Amino acid sequence: MATKKKTKKSKLQLVKGMKDILPDEQKYWDLIRDKVDNFAHNYGFSRIDTPIVESTNLFKRSVGEDTDIVSKEMFSFETPGKDKVSLRPEGTAGVVRSYIEHGMLNMPQPVKLFYMGPNFRYDKPQAGRYRQFWQFGFESIGDDDPVIDAQLIIISYQILRELGLDIEIQINSIGDAECRPQYIKAIKQYYQTNKNDLCSECSKRLLKNPLRLLDCKVKGCNELAESAPQMVDYLDDDCKNHFMSVLEYLDELDVKYNLNHRIVRGLDYYSKTAWEIIETDESGKLHALGGGGRYDELVHTLGGRPTPAVGFAIGIERVIIKMQEKKVEVSKRKGYDIFIAQLGIEARKKALKLFEDLRGAGFNVVESMSKKGLKDQLDIANKKGTLFTLILGQKEIADETILLRDMDSGVQEVVNFNKIASELVKRLKKIEEKNLKAGK
Numbered sequence: 065m066a067t068k069k070k071t072k073k074s075k076l077q078l079v080k081g082m083k084d085i086l087p088d089e090q091k092y093w094d095l096i097r098d099k100v101d102n103f104a105h106n107y108g109f110s111r112i113d114t115p116i117v118e119s120t121n122l123f124k125r126s127v128g129e130d131t132d133i134v135s136k137e138m139f140s141f142e143t144p145g146k147d148k149v150s151l152r153p154e155g156t157a158g159v160v161r162s163y164i165e166h167g168m169l170n171m172p173q174p175v176k177l178f179y180m181g182p183n184f185r186y187d188k189p190q191a192g193r194y195r196q197f198w199q200f201g202f203e204s205i206g207d208d209d210p211v212i213d214a215q216l217i218i219i220s221y222q223i224l225r226e227l228g229l230d231i232e233i234q235i236n237s238i239g240d241a242e243c244r245p246q247y248i249k250a251i252k253q254y255y256q257t258n259k260n261d262l263c264s265e266c267s268k269r270l271l272k273n274p275l276r277l278l279d280c281k282v283k284g285c286n287e288l289a290e291s292a293p294q295m296v297d298y299l300d301d302d303c304k305n306h307f308m309s310v311l312e313y314l315d316e317l318d319v320k321y322n323l324n325h326r327i328v329r330g331l332d333y334y335s336k337t338a339w340e341i342i343e344t345d346e347s348g349k350l351h352a353l354g355g356g357g358r359y360d361e362l363v364h365t366l367g368g369r370p371t372p373a374v375g376f377a378i379g380i381e382r383v384i385i386k387m388q389e390k391k392v393e394v395s396k397r398k399g400y401d402i403f404i405a406q407l408g409i410e411a412r413k414k415a416l417k418l419f420e421d422l423r424g425a426g427f428n429v430v431e432s433m434s435k436k437g438l439k440d441q442l443d444i445a446n447k448k449g450t451l452f453t454l455i456l457g458q459k460e461i462a463d464e465t466i467l468l469r470d471m472d473s474g475v476q477e478v479v480n481f482n483k484i485a486s487e488l489v490k491r492l493k494k495i496e497e498k499n500l501k502a503g504k
C-alpha cells in the first residue's frame with residue numbers, strides 16, 4: 065500500500081537574533097522618537113534617512129577591514145546584478161557617503177544631521193543585543209571646534225537623562241594621525257612584553273588592531289589594560305588643547321563625566337574626542353548604551369575633501385530595557401475624546417460616515433463598528449477613556465438626532481444630528497478650560 069508522503073509544515077518563527085516590536089512596547093519607541101525629534105529641533109539638526117543596503121566597500125573603507133564588525137559581523141551578499149553589498153552595521157558611514165555624494169560640502173558648515181533606523185550585525189545574540197538593532201544618532205560635519213564635541217556630548221547625555229536613566233559620560237581623547245602612531249607603538253611594546261597574559265583574541269588583535277586590547281574584559285587583559293600607557297600622555301599640543309577645551313565646556317554644563325583612558329571606540333575612523341554613555345545597574349555593573357567621537361579623517365577617507373566631524377549613536381533596544389528595569393513611567397498616547405456607538409445596520413452605515421467626517425474635521429475619535437450591543441460598545445469607550453460617546457440608533461436616524469453621552473456623569477442628551485460638531489467643540493473647550501484651571 066502506498067503511503068501518502070507526509071508534508072509536515074515547519075513552524076515559521078523569528079530568525080535568530082531578530083526581534084518583534086509588539087504594540088505594548090511601542091509607547092517606549094514613541095517616547096524616544098519624540099525626545100530625539102525635540103532635541104534635534106532645538107539644537108538645529110535635520111533628519112536624514114540613508115538606505116539600509118550600502119556597498120560593502122563603504123564599510124571596509126570607513127569602519128575598517130580589520131575590525132570585528134567588518135571582518136565577521138556584516139550581513140553581506142551579492143545582488144543579482146553582481147554588486148557586493150551589505151546591510152549597514154552602523155549609521156555614520158552612510159551619512160558621510162551621502163554628505164559627500166550630495167555636495168553638502170558646499171552648504172554652510174557644519175551640516176548637522178540626525179537619523180534613526182535599524183542596523184545589522186551578525187553578533188552573538190544576548191539580552192538586549194539583537195542582530196537587527198535600532199540606533200539613533202547625531203552627526204555634525206564640517207567644524208572642528210571643541211564646543212561642538214561638548215554639545216553633542218550634552219545632547220547624548222540629556223536625552224537619556226530625560227528618558228529617566230541615571231547615566232554618566234566616560235571620555236577620552238585618542239589623538240589623531242599625527243600623535244597616535246607613537247602611542248600605538250608604545251601600546252604594542254607594552255603588550256608584547258606581557259604577551260603571555262593575553263587572551264587568544266587579543267594575541268591576534270595585537271598585530272592588527274592593538275587599541276582594541278584596552279577594550280578587552282577578559283580577566284588577564286583587563287588587568288593589563290589598567291596599567292597600560294595612556295593616550296593622554298602622548299597627545300601633541302593640538303590634540304591636547306582640543307581635549308582640554310572639550311572638558312572645560314563640559315565643566316560649564318550640568319553633566320556627570322569621568323575620564324577613562326580605556327575608551328578607544330572600536331572603529332577605525334575615530335580621532336580626538338571619544339566618549340561612551342554608561343549606565344550603572346543596581347549590582348554596580350556598567351552598561352554602555354551608546355557612544356560617540358570625533359572622526360576628522362572620515363570624509364577624506366571616503367573621497368571628500370578633508371572635513372572635520374563629530375557624532376554619536378545610541379542603541380534604542382538597550383535604552384528601552386533599562387527604562388523597563390528602572391520602571392520609568394511612560395504614559396500612553398493621549399486618549400480619545402469621542403466614541404461613536406451604533407445600533408442596527410442603518411445606524412452603522414451612518415456612523416461610518418460620521419466617524420470619517422469627525423476624524424477629518426480633526427476630532428480625536430474612536431469606534432468599534434464590528435460590535436453590535438450597546439453595552440459592549442460602552443465598555444470599549446470606557447476602556448479607551450473617552451470623554452463622550454455618540455449613540456446612533458433607529459429612533460435617532462428617524463428623528464435626525466443623536467444621543468450625546470457624557471462618560472463621566474453618564475448623562476445623555478438628544479442633540480440635532482447636524483449640530484454635533486459645534487456641540488462637541490463647545491463641550492471639549494469647557495473641559496479644556498477646567499483642566500487648565502486645575503493645572504492638569
Ligand SMILES: [Zn+2]
Pocket residue numbers: 239240241242243244299300302303304
Ligand atoms: Zn594629535
Ligand SMILES: [Zn+2]
Pocket residue numbers: 262263264265266280281282285
Ligand atoms: Zn583579551
